[in-house]
Amino acid sequence: MATLSTNSQNTKDTAGGSSDTASTSYNAYAEMNAEQEFFLYELETTDSGSIGLVLRAIYDTGDVHKFARALEQRIAHYDKNILKVCTYHYQGFIDSMNQLKNLQTKCANIKDIAEKIDDNIQERSKELVKKGTEIVRYRKLQRNANTAIEQITMCLPILENYAKLQDLMKQKKYYQALKVLEELEHTYGSHINKYRFTQSLAKSMTPIRDEIRKNSYAELRIFLEDVAKIWQRIGEDATKATAIQTGFYKSSEKKDSDMDSRKFVTKEDIQLSKDGSILKRASKNPEGLEKKKTDYPETSMSATDNIDFAPIHRCCQIFSVLGEKDAFENYYRGEREKQTLTVITPPTKLQESITSSISYLDRIVGFFVVEDHIMNSQPGLVTNAYKDHLWDLALQQITATMNAHFGNCLDVEMMIKMKKVILLFALTMKSYGYGISSLYSLLQNFRDQYNEILMSEYCAQFEKALKEDNYTQITVKNEDEYKSVLAEYPHYKRFLDKEEYPRKFPFSRFVPTVFNQAKSYLRGCLRFMENLQLSQSEVDDTVRRYANVLLARWSGSLKLFVSDKSRSLIQLVQITINMGYLERSCEFLERYITELTNRGEGSHLVTLKDQVFRDARSEVEQLIDEKLREKVDDFLELAAYDWELPQASGVASDYIADLIKFLNTTFTAFTQLPSVLARHVCMQTCKYLADQMHNMLLSSDVKAVSTGVLEQFSLDVMQCEMFTAQCPVPGFDDATLSMTFAHLRQLLELVMNSDWTTYLAERGQNNSKYSRVKASNAAILLEKIIELEKKNSSFFSRSGDRKKLYDTILRQLKTLT
Structure with a gap:
């Protein structure tokens, strides 16, 4: 460890000693020029993207080997510096490692x-952990319990509404049930699908809509069927109400002059008679007559007040909620159209009595009154267009039914009753807003x-x-x-009321009879x-038009009646007189029509045609x-x-005397005829008589005529001339009627007086004495005289000059002819 420390110290010193060298600037290579120095600097400082450019520039200069030696020199230099730095910090690393070893011991x-x-701690905290675990478990249980309570609380409205839904379905309150079902689905829908029990509830609610839909349709059908059973009663009530409101009322007793009394007649106090009019119904309770009628207004109830239309309203609401309003409307309209076809189908025994027709129309009224009420309460269910469509179907059937069953009716009273029934039906439907123009056409x-039947009856009475x-x-x-006759026919004649009894009217019983028939018609x-x-x-104009048609038919009946050859002259004369008074009666009938229609005097589009009898009268x-000519012919x-009579008897022939007597009697009866007609008939008869006597004289059957028979014929003509001078028909000018025999008189005087010179001399002059004698007629009569004289050959043998004279005159007459 001491050795390591010593080495570290030496190294540190060495590193410290050479630190100055490492920190000094880089000494350039002796052979390195500035350009190579620049390239090295660019490689050290530039980014990797520019290295290619630097290398390209190095290769472009051509000093690649020099640059490579410079680069190696730079690398060696940097390696030396790195070694110096590592040597400088090595002792510190050794010290750190020693410290870590000491720390390892302490950490152990x-x-x-x-x-x-x-x-x-573990030994001492076991009980505490046990209790903490129990606390955690209990808190979890509490949290789950709270969650369950919360969820159950949220599901309680679902259960309550479901129970309510079941109760409403049992009570058949389908609209309320549907609203509850809508609330369950929309408000609690998100909660229903979370749990199995609510999912089962949701499955049980699915068919409820179908059940409500099915039951609603059934309820509608039942309602329509029930209403169909009382259509007739509804129609009766509506008809009665309309009859009272419009004054279409007729009491079985004497009508009360106070029109306000009608306001107190209730629907229970009236009934519809068989002829379609309204009659008061006798009260079964005598005490009821003493009650005040002011408590019962005329329009207290309508025809549909006693009908419960709730099923219709409920169905409309239900199907609106179901979103099937259009389907329900189509179903309703289909059912109502079926009922329309049923109600407008007439019963088979409709024509047997008026009562069946009333019942038939009352059912139709009841049907459409119900339809009108539904339209007013549910405008979307029944529209005006749909209602008019049903009414058009009904109108077509009603018109066809009425025409089929009563189009051939020949009973006037039945037609009047049907008119009242149809009119009251039309007024009732009009009060509910239905169009009735086709009913008025009917x-x-x-x-x-009706007028054709009535006219036929009165034509038959006229002919009778x-x-x-x-x-x-x-x-x-x-x-x-x-006075009785004047009451029947308003005849006026000056001073007739001053005449002594018995008095005579110019017309026969036919005139007042027919006049009263016309008024009755x-x-x-x-x-x-x-x-x-x-x-x-x-x-007014319609009555006048029908009156003109009746008069025209009467005129036709008259012409047919008088065309019978068996009618006597007296009958024809009296018929002509009667027809004159029938023409005058048109003026009275005009005034009578004005009184009936209350129109008052003034201009009328249609007037009675008094000239309607003109053709019949001309024919009569x-x-x-x-007839007169036939009588003349008979005489x-x-x-x-x-015709070879040697000498006249001195008096007129018997047939002429009888004929003149007949004409006197006949023309005396003409005093009641119109003066123009009387003069015309008299003139024509005299002309006919003169012509017939003229033809008799010139007849080819008469071969020869003597002077004696000419004198007798002249006496007969003289009787006729005396008759014309004293004719009982007034109004002729002097000698006017006598002129009818002038041609016959001139012919007789010419031949009897042999005044041929004057005739031939004045021939063609206006003031000629024999201006009416034709040369041909004179020649014929002269030949007949010559023929008779030829038979008497002694006459011509004694008087040859006379024969030459007659021959000369005859040649001249033939020349003139």
Whole structure:
């Protein structure tokens, strides 16, 4: 150890002695130049990335061997310096090693002491460690217990809500159960999946949604089925309420003039009659009549107040929570559409009674009243578009049903009842916001059908009156009968009320009968249009239009009636008179319609056509002409002229006397005809008689005519001329009627007086004496005279000049012809 210390000291000294040398600057190699010195400096100081550049520069100078020797010299120099430094610090290293050895000994002693102390502590701390271990165990148990309590506390709401969920499901409170289920899933969802028992609860909750969904659908179906059972009662209540509110009311007793009394009629006090009107229902409790009716307002309850719509609301809420609102709406609408098809399907015995129709429509009203209520309470479930879709389906079926069952109805009273039923149905549906334009179109069709049936009935009555009338003027014997006729037909004639009894009306019983039929028909037309929401002008014009159609059909019936050849002249004359008064009755009917419709006087779009009988009247007038001509022909057939009569009898022929008597009687009856018609018929008859006598005289069947028969014929014509001069038909100008026989008179005078010179001389002049005689007719008659004289050959043998004269005149007449 001493030797080591001595060596260390020597080394230290040596190192210390040469420390100055190591710290001195490096002495350059004798052969080393500045450039090599620079390269060595660059290698020592530069980074490794630039070494390549330095080496490149060394190789570029070409002094590589010199630089290598310089580098070796520099390395040797650095090795020498390192050795000096190591030698300098070696003694300190030796001292340190000695100190460590001393420290090792002390540490071994300390370790022994520490082990003894440790053994002593270990022995003494065993009980303490045992107690500490127990403390740790108990603290762990306590911590676990607290954790368990905390977790169980967190699970208690789950168990409580699950129990509540089970109770709600048993009570069928599905919406509340669904809300509890939603709370379990969303609020406690994170805790449910931690434990096995909660996981089993979660599995048991999974089918609850399906059960709620299934039970909700079932509840909806049950509700719809239950409501379907009372559709008719709902419809009845709604219809009754509408009838009271709109005044569509008819009491079985005398109506109370005080309209406020209707406000106290409750739905229990009214019922719907078979004809669709509202009747008061007799109270079963006599004491009830004494109660104050002020406690029962008219609109105290609606038709749906007694219906519990809670199932609908619950289902809407449940399916909203389930997130299946659209599916529920589609299901509901599908079920309601099925029910729509069911309720609008008419019963098979609908046409047998009006009651079945009322029940059918009441069920439809009940269905749509319920639908309207659901739409108002659940707007998302039932929309206006969907409600209108169902109503359109119903309207199509109702229209088709009504047309099918009542389109061919021929009973007027049944049509009135159906009109009331359909109208009340339409008003009820309108009060709930449903469109009823097609129902008004249906009523319009029924109105046309009703009026067609009514018109057919009155046409039949008109034809019956035509057949049963006696066609004689009405004769009244006292004041009561006189007023009775005036009450039936407003006839006015100046001074008629001053005449003595019996008095005569110009028309027959047919006129007042038909006039009252027309008024009854107008009342029937108006009866159907009551409460049809038509303006007074529409009602007035419609009644007038139907009245015109009725008059036109009556005119057709008249034409058909008079076309029968068996009608007598008296009947035709009286029919013409009656038709004149029927035309006048149009003015009275105009005023009557105005009174019925309360429109008042003024302009009307439709007026009664009094000229509707014009064609029938013209036909009757023509038939009167024909009948008179037939009578004239009948009398003329009685004429038995001896055309070779040597001398006239001095008096008119019997047939002429009878004919004149008949014409006097007939034309006297014409005083009640219109003066123009009477004059026309008289003129045409006289012309016809004159023409027929003229044709008789010039007939080809008559070969020869004597002067005696001409004189007799002249006497007959004279009787006709006297008749025309004293004709009972007033209004003719002087000699106007007598001019009808002028051509016959001039022909007779020309031939009988042989005034041929004057005829030929004045031929073609306006003031000619024989201006109405045709040369051809004169020639024919002259030939007949010549023919008779030829038979009497002695006449021409004694008077040859006369024969030449006749031949000359005849040639001149033929020349003129």
